Amino acid sequence: MSLRLSPWRALAPWLISLLVLLVIPLLVSSNGTFSIINLIAINIVFALSYNMLLGQGGMLSFGHAVFFGLGAYGAIHVMNLIGDAGYDGQGFWAHFPVYLLPLVGFATGALAALLVGWPFCRRAGTAFAMITLGLGELVAAGSQMFPTVFGGEAGVFSNRMVGPVWFGLELAQPADVYWFSAFWVLLAVFAMWAFTRTPLGRMSNAVRDNAERLQFIGYPPRNLRFLVFIAAGGFAGLGGGMAAVNYEIVTPESLGLLTSGLALLMAAVGGLGVFYGPIVGAIVVTVMNSLLSDYTDASILYVGLVFLAVVMFAPAGLGGGVEQVRQSWRRGELTRQLPGWLGGAVSVLLIALGLVASIELVYQLSHGRDKLAQVLGLQPDPSSPLVWLGVVALFAAGYGVARASKNYREARS
Amino acid sequence: MLKAVFKLFAVSLCLLSGLARAAEAEPVRFALIDPLTGPMSVVGQPALAQLQFTAERLNKEGGMDGHPIEIVGYDNKINPQESLVQLQKAIDDGIRYIIQGNGSSVGSALLSAINKHNQRNPDDRVLYLNYAAIEPSFTNERCSFWHFRFDSHVDMKMNMLTDWIAENPDFKKVFLINQDYSFGHTVSESAMRMLKEKRPDIEIVGNTFHPLGKVKDFSPYISKIKSSDADVVITGNWGQDINLLIKSAAEYGVDVPFLTYYGSTPGTITQVGDKGVDRVYLIAEYHGDFTDPEIAERQVALYKEKGWDYYPRVAAMLEMMKAAGDKADSIDPLAVAKTLEGFEYDAAGGHLTMRAEDHQLQMPLYLSVLKDNMKHGAEGTDYNFHQVAHFDADQATLPTTCRMRRPD
Structure with a gap:
């Protein structure tokens, strides 16, 4: 669509999101609800970063959790460094606030994607899916063998109440972590949206739609895929960094196939074609996962049925449905x-x-x-x-x- | 005069309402955070069934310090992160006793989260009752005042397994086969260390690790065991890894004892069946002979009612909590925790003591072997574990490195 939007129209979704994020703490008081909201925030970042690959770049990945998990591991190790440096208050890490750990996660995830990504990105489609599946299994299996880095079965745990405190925000309760999550989810969503507006973001759509033609006009698809892969890895790592701060523990499960599958599930349920689709998907899937099992023992079956129904009957996802209504409203x-x-x-x-x-x-x-x-x-x-x-x-x-x-x-x- | 009548009326009203409150005292609630849905629910559901079953009986005896016991299940899908969400939900629901057992990764997450919660919310403390996460560090270097373990940890069980091997002069060659992850490595390391101390002449003829839950065909491993001429095999395998291992051993005629930690995991006996007879040995807090008629009766009743077998240590844990609450005359977690330290109790398997030093339950252990035609079969079959050896709590005990920090 080449409609030129007025600046207010373009800003409106962001202002509304900001308003919602500011209003939530007025409506919610229980820590349990806050911890689910924090989980939703993490999953939104994770699902959106996954959609950078699948929805925008056309790369079906089964190993996206590797970058999420590695980002989380990077952040939690740094959190431990901050804690250790706190004893004498010396050194760089003693002055590093915990609030910035998602940046560490971003760096770890992007670095990991940079190191492993080049050979993967030659092909999209099945080849890419198979290779990432292999990567996921490899890292998940390897994580059990290096307990000093990954903490073995028990994982690496830490304490987030260390380092300098900013704005008097102590991060003790889930309600305190909410502000941290709200800030980072807004920033990450904005950054990922901005990414879709960059030439690279536009080109990644072109790679998805017709890689051969792109090659022909002088853009090697492999380079573009590699850059998108790094960016997606970085944002997944950012989500991992948020998870490290939220849970104060990272276990090898977070690198595994189940976590990768969760990203696919959220993105697909929400809709791959719409930018905000994965956000909708992350909210729905997280709420279903965490709350449905309180009411029925068949909860997993229901999650599976929702996924099936969306893939079969509404391939554009929940977000796609919303978008359809919005378009039709705009056309009158x-x-x-x-x-x-x-x-x-x-x-x-x-x-x-x-x-x-x-x-x-x-x-x-x-x-x-x-x-x-x-x-x-x-x-x-x-x-x-x-x-x-x-x-x-x-x-x-x-x-x-x-x-x-x-x-x-x-x-x- | 009117005033006096009114006063009398008011007083009697107060008394009545007081009585009414005592009659329906607020329940004391226990949260079970374990896998309750999905493929791993076979390890969470039996515990839930046992807890509800035991709570019903204890409530007839007056509940915990007069408060009826209520069990609430929270499904964690055996995922550590999800467990923390469920923990927060439980705490929000006003639950102060958290029960968990399956998966040391979940245990680790809950242990550190509950420690932090109690540190950050000193008015609102929570206890963690662990019935099966047997990573030794939880009652050693990571010990916590808020954590109580009602199962013997890996090294304690291994201590008894190796004692049994050491006492038997026929055993000269031991084979270790374990899953390739932290728990499997812990089992293998402590087996090697203890065997070396107790019987330096024993030869470890194999120390193999295989991928966790991924092996469909154990025949290469079994032929390794066969060619090593081992007299006894030690394995920490669980789930399908133990089922397939035992079946494969039976097919290749490997007739040596397999000493296991998890030979009684629900589903194993049904799947292994005849092939496990005289082959699968189990180290646990009780055995399948049900020599105590009262426990035998409960086993029959529980299986009939819920379709799960009796889970002795889960029952003993709840009974102990009730007894400790009664003794403390309180259901306040801190008061109960203080009473639990050093608390003694007589359960099905024998005399239990909650060691104050590290909150590790000291209990007798039994080595038993799978037999056919048992009076009380497990999982509705005729198979169950028949006692082979009994070890006193003093024998099973191990020192701790714990330096407990207690609240004031």
Whole structure:
């Protein structure tokens, strides 16, 4: 889109984000909520850095956690150096504040990407995916073998309440860490957005879309991929540095395949094509991961189903959906298109309800009732055919609404 | 006169409300932070079932210092970072007793987080009750006043395994096979050190590490064991690594004892079955003979009710907490922690003492071997562990390097 935005329009999302970040502490008081918000902030940075590779550069990576984890390790080792230097107050590290550790994470992540990245970036696609998968496994396996650096199974732990204190911010409670996380997440998101506006960021989209043509006009795709790879590694490391300060412990799990998969999951659920998609994805996935298991033992199944549903039915992700609505509003077509979309949403909701109900019922048969059933006010007896009839009715209604709204959409377009 | 009546009324109202409060005293809540969903939930769910089962019984006996015991499960997906989020949630929910066992990485994260929490919030302290993270450092160089371990650590168990080997003159060659990560290396190192001290004539004919959870076919390792002519194998393997190792050993006819730490992990007995009989040895706080009829009854009841086997040390831990709370006449974590120091208790396996010096439970250990046709089979089978040797708490004990810092 070559629409020239007025400076206020361009600034608006940032001002709103800033306002939201400032208002959150007024609404939230429990440390538990703050620790989940801090986790969301870390995951936003991680997911966005992943999207620099996949969404913008077209490189599917299964080893992105390596840079996240190495950044976290770099930051936590420096945190220990700050703590050790604090005893006599001498030396460089005694004057290094903990708040700047994400920068250390950035440097570590970018350096690691610089060292290993060159051979990887010759090809994108499957070759790149396989190589990064190998890298991830290699580093994860290696981390168990060098306990002095990676701390073995127990990991490396530290204390964030060391070094000079700025603005009287002590970082004792999760509520204090919130300010730290809010600052860095805003800065990192802004920096990554700015990156997409640089010539390099633009060229990385071109590499994704047609590497051959780019080669032909004199931009070696490998160089561009390598630069993007380094930047993405650096921002993942920044997220790792935030994690080190937040958790005060880094374990080898943070380098592993599961953590890499989390980045892919968040980016894909949120939407790869939209800049803010991974932010939406990070919020949704983190909340699901941390809170859903309080209510149901089948939580992992639900996370998987959401991922499946997004990949199959909404490949543009949640952020893509929001973007579609926004575009249509801008074109003034929203009133015409909205009923069709709402119908689609209702059908998704109905089918999802039917699915949740049947999963919970089956679960109840095998394991006994869990909390989600109570939350939804469901006290049904899974052996009664009426209940199952209800489930079938939900599916049928969902399917019917889906058909109807599809016809409606097609008739209107 | 009217005033007097009114006063009487007010007083009786106060008394009544006081009585009502005593009758439904505020519960004392314990959080279990362990994997409760996903593939690793087989190690978290049995503990949750056992805790709820034992809490029910203890509540009938009056609860902990008059407060009913309530168990709340928090799913950590065995991930250290996620555990810290769940810990914060538990603390926010007003829970002051945190129970965790699976994974020393999670244990390490919780230990340092709880230490910091207690240091930063002196009015709001939390206790960490550890029932299975057996990294020795937790009660040695990293010992903490807020941490209590209700299981013997790696070296204590190895101490007994090597004692048993040393006493048996037929054992001349020992083979060590472990997973290639910190726990596996700890097992191998302490085995070599202790065997050298106790029986310098014993030859370590193999010290192999294999990738953690990645080996599908153990036959190369088994042929190594076979060709080494070993008399006994020591392994710290768990999960599928022990199942496949034992199955492979059975297929190749390696009939030497496999001394294990985790031969009783849920699922192992069902999977190994007949192939483990007379082959899998287990070092643990109890055995499958259930000589105590009361415990046997509970095993049957728990399996019927929840589908999990009795978990003796988890039960003993909660019973000990109740007894300590009763003795301290409080459910305040600090008061209970002070009472727990040096606290003694008689459990299924014998006499337990929580050593004040390092908060490491001193308990008798049993070596047992898998047998068929047991009276009380595990996991609904007929197999269970039959006692081979018994070691007193004094025998299993090890000195500590802990220098505990206590709150005032």
